[in-house]
Amino acid sequence: SPFTIIREYMRFSINPEMATQEVQPNETLTNLKAESDTLKTKLEDERAKLHDVELHQVAEKVDGLGQFIMKTRRTLKGHGNKVLCMDWCKDKRRIVSSSQVSVWIIVTFSEEHAVTMPCTWVMACAYAPSGCAVACGGLDNKCSVYPLSLDKNENLAAKKKSVAMHTNYLSACSFTNSDMQILTSSGDGTCALWDVESGQLLQSFHGHAADVLCLDLAPSETGNTFVSGGCDKKANVWDMRSGQCIQSFETHESDINSVRYYPSGDAFASGSDDATCRLYDLRADREVAIYSKESIIFGASSVDFSLSGRLLFGGYNDYTINVWDVLKGTRVSILFGHENRVSTLRLSPDGTAFCSGSWDHTLRVRDRGYIPKGPHSQGEG
Amino acid sequence: TSLAESPFLSVRDRPEQAVMLEMQDPKTGVKSQPQKLVITTIPHAITGEDVVTWLANRYTIEAEEAWALGTMLVAFGYIYPLQDHKRLVIKPDTSLYRFQTPYFWPAQQWPVEDTDYAIYLAKRNIRKKGVLEMHEQEQYNSLHKWMNHKWDFIVMQAKEQYRAGKERKKPDRTVFDCQERAYWIVHRPPPGTVSAMDYGLERMVDPNAEEVTGQSRVCVCVCVCVLVKFSITCNKHDPFLAPCLPSNPWVTDDVTYWLLNMANVDIPTKMRVERWTFSFGELLSDPRGRDDFRLFLKKEFSGENLAFWEACEDLKWGTAATMNEKAQQVYKTFLARGAPRWINIDGKTMEVTVKGLKHPHRYVLDAAQTHIFMLMKKDSYGRYLKSPVFKDTQKKAIGPDQHRFRSVKRRPSISPIIVRQQEKEERARMATSGPVDITQVMSKLSNKGKEVPPPKK
Numbered sequence: 001s002p003f004t005i006i007r008e009y010m011r012f013s014i015n016p017e018m019a020t021q022e023v024q025p026n027e028t029l030t031n032l033k034a035e036s037d038t039l040k041t042k043l044e045d046e047r048a049k050l051h052d053v054e055l056h057q058v059a060e061k062v063d064g065l066g067q068f069i070m071k072t073r074r075t076l077k078g079h080g081n082k083v084l085c086m087d088w089c090k091d092k093r094r095i096v097s098s099s100q101v102s103v104w105i106i107v108t109f110s111e112e113h114a115v116t117m118p119c120t121w122v123m124a125c126a127y128a129p130s131g132c133a134v135a136c137g138g139l140d141n142k143c144s145v146y147p148l149s150l151d152k153n154e155n156l157a158a159k160k161k162s163v164a165m166h167t168n169y170l171s172a173c174s175f176t177n178s179d180m181q182i183l184t185s186s187g188d189g190t191c192a193l194w195d196v197e198s199g200q201l202l203q204s205f206h207g208h209a210a211d212v213l214c215l216d217l218a219p220s221e222t223g224n225t226f227v228s229g230g231c232d233k234k235a236n237v238w239d240m241r242s243g244q245c246i247q248s249f250e251t252h253e254s255d256i257n258s259v260r261y262y263p264s265g266d267a268f269a270s271g272s273d274d275a276t277c278r279l280y281d282l283r284a285d286r287e288v289a290i291y292s293k294e295s296i297i298f299g300a301s302s303v304d305f306s307l308s309g310r311l312l313f314g315g316y317n318d319y320t321i322n323v324w325d326v327l328k329g330t331r332v333s334i335l336f337g338h339e340n341r342v343s344t345l346r347l348s349p350d351g352t353a354f355c356s357g358s359w360d361h362t363l364r365v366r367d368r369g370y371i372p373k374g375p376h377s378q379g380e381g
Numbered sequence: 382t383s384l385a386e387s388p389f390l391s392v393r394d395r396p397e398q399a400v401m402l403e404m405q406d407p408k409t410g411v412k413s414q415p416q417k418l419v420i421t422t423i424p425h426a427i428t429g430e431d432v433v434t435w436l437a438n439r440y441t442i443e444a445e446e447a448w449a450l451g452t453m454l455v456a457f458g459y460i461y462p463l464q465d466h467k468r469l470v471i472k473p474d475t476s477l478y479r480f481q482t483p484y485f486w487p488a489q490q491w492p493v494e495d496t497d498y499a500i501y502l503a504k505r506n507i508r509k510k511g512v513l514e515m516h517e518q519e520q521y522n523s524l525h526k527w528m529n530h531k532w533d534f535i536v537m538q539a540k541e542q543y544r545a546g547k548e549r550k551k552p553d554r555t556v557f558d559c560q561e562r563a564y565w566i567v568h569r570p571p572p573g574t575v576s577a578m579d580y581g582l583e584r585m586v587d588p589n590a591e592e593v594t595g596q597s598r599v600c601v602c603v604c605v606c607v608l609v610k611f612s613i614t615c616n617k618h619d620p621f622l623a624p625c626l627p628s629n630p631w632v633t634d635d636v637t638y639w640l641l642n643m644a645n646v647d648i649p650t651k652m653r654v655e656r657w658t659f660s661f662g663e664l665l666s667d668p669r670g671r672d673d674f675r676l677f678l679k680k681e682f683s684g685e686n687l688a689f690w691e692a693c694e695d696l697k698w699g700t701a702a703t704m705n706e707k708a709q710q711v712y713k714t715f716l717a718r719g720a721p722r723w724i725n726i727d728g729k730t731m732e733v734t735v736k737g738l739k740h741p742h743r744y745v746l747d748a749a750q751t752h753i754f755m756l757m758k759k760d761s762y763g764r765y766l767k768s769p770v771f772k773d774t775q776k777k778a779i780g781p782d783q784h785r786f787r788s789v790k791r792r793p794s795i796s797p798i799i800v801r802q803q804e805k806e807e808r809a810r811m812a813t814s815g816p817v818d819i820t821q822v823m824s825k826l827s828n829k830g831k832e833v834p835p836p837k838k
Contacts, residue, residue: 058605073631093794110793131797150798178698195701241744264611284604295440297396308615318453334446340575352620353631367631370785371624
């Protein structure tokens, strides 16, 4: 209402004349609306001037991070094909990974190859919270759940349960807080929430204007929302209960390949084909940081935070991994080693290591190496 | 063909083209000179080390990164190697390269046509029979099969191009052949060649954006300060920023860190207990923290609040089929008049909830759950942190010393399937033997040296 705007305007005491102007009884609604629109714009401008601050400015006083030397602890080569996706089990030791031709569960810590399932172009895979099932899908437009077995010779495909059905490829999937529900995103432009047991569609999410490429669930303490990113350059935040898009961010200049919540749930990061990663604050409702460098000209495919949210790891299409200081906006490390695109990257559940998967057929697990105790820990490796 | 239309897309669509134009600047770009290659002299050849040096200076980056960037330019086909032409990498030495002509730059919107490839292979076949490599021969045969209907056209085009090529001067022809060969190595890579033109699925973009208006906003200053504060608070707990105690299992192969932090250990570590003080959410999401809190609430005779919250979570994330039954159970246990674990919520919320329960859905208890959550967060949580229960836990918490000794061998870990079975058996035993302190039971299991996950709540 125009009256609310005028009151707000008074708080900022920008133009005392306008603030105290009485509304004449014969002023038409149109005039009032036009006036309120002008005031609204002026208000936004003034607000922006007063509070326009970048994250790195606030973080100026924070200690810098120093040198980082990461060590590769495991190089897993069994896929024999482009690795497209991976996810950690909550036990912090196992991962599920998918490639163009198979899904593979590996006990990375002791390097046991648990089980392989033949599948085609599995673009998405996820571990169930219980560690007793995995979900995957891709060009078949479906997401299926496979209960795992202790018997290494058992044919897992026989027990497979089709849960989600989209009308185009499955790009990402994630279990919610239990094994009973799955959230999916698809090339058909929608996301959906499914009941695993019955295959029932619980909620669908419409709003993207193109393929949805990624999603991430908010940390459970912060409620029932998730964020998705798409080829329409938008990152949308959704209410799982109502199916409504409650926030939308459009500052990227190209497809958003990956989204991940900041550990507190107050913000999320995105990685895009425009070669940048960005940080969006949910309560401020805007972008608050951009992670880019002139020498980085190829897209970021996959992003994830370290446990404290201080580091953002990005896997890129130029075969490298860049590690960013989230608060200061600078790059603290660049990692080589993969011989083709990095397609997927996740930190382990307790943040002790991260795993990257690549089109070079390998998965690599890396950590920071031995860190001496003390206030200014430097990497030693 | 599409090639003729492609090259000069805006720099925004193809940022690497800007790099290429800069690199070829006669004054400030990479030095080039004619080089003798076999019997011909190739004009404007550059060395790998010059390219890497130029990139390192231009972008103020280290040599290794400049090398990686240079490799990308080769992998995309903007620069091509004159020697060892099937390896699309830049070698930071005197190896020779050339800038690819814009005619052959990667085109964004138009996929490379099989017809063009067929013409190229046919042309090479005409020039000299048997010159095609094995993978090329295979491709040629396969193209011949499914393009059979237009094979005459392809052969005609190939002959035309061959004839036109013969009319060029020898040096020009050599250069063009190099360029063309390089183009096809990028777009139809031989086995073992990694080419950056390999791409994933076609992505469809259909323009019809929907506007979503933002809600009420909080001042950016405040939000950004919250982000900074969170990160700093958690700094010591981040294994990439501070040492895991006693050691990071990935570094030393010693799993003590994981064993000490299992879901239901009897005695938690100091670091873990500290995290419970960061926020109520942190306390609740750690099963050991939640158990401690539960013990405290029991002593205050307000355990039903947490039990209700857990029942709500169970309803929200449970199977659709069990919804009705669970909702009814919750009503009987917590909400009905005279219920055994009656929870104290305000009249309005109770009214809304009971009404909703007539037609239950998984979010029917939302209002009540939020109310109870806020009650615990604003009231019980603060008292818990000051309570003897918490202080006792805090005092007993373990603070292991750091070590860097490598473990002799990596212990294999137990399958989560076995763990879940054990947990089920334990529950069954508990159910028959009457009320037992769950913390004791689970820690007994973990003390047996087996790893136990949190009980499913």
